Amino acid sequence: MKTAAVLALICLLLVDVRGQARNPKGRCWCADAGLKMVRLNRVEKLEILPPSASCGKQEIIAVMKDGAGKKCLNPESNFVQDLIKRMMETKKQQ
Template structure:
């Protein structure tokens, strides 16, 4: 239970920090469907977009290595939560 609360807290914290980056984006959610399958080795970059006035959901968008295709990841999927935790661990001093 504490682990889930910690992950949700981290996601909310990242969402608050990223609010400034949300300016100038589309006026709707980017993710209509999300991917739950594991694909960590295929991912080159992950971006987290917090909820805002145009989209109530936190969106996690990954760019694939070989194709540069962007796909939406399910932020509630356990493996995606681990990816987010690793990103935050690297960014924190």
């Protein structure tokens, strides 16, 4: 009886059980392609997230004024590309 218990204990110690690995950064913020256009007077700031190991695509997130949350923007939209250029020019002038 003791040998069986010792063997069972040894087997449990030898088994390497691992759960699913978690990525600390998480996944992409934007689940879909995102909005093609937003009202400029509602945007507080833009967050540009480059491709990373956890998300292979560039993401552009507009933080809205008055606590309206965050909206994902489509980085391929002409409106969004122009918006980024304008924001960069404004930042250079400051």
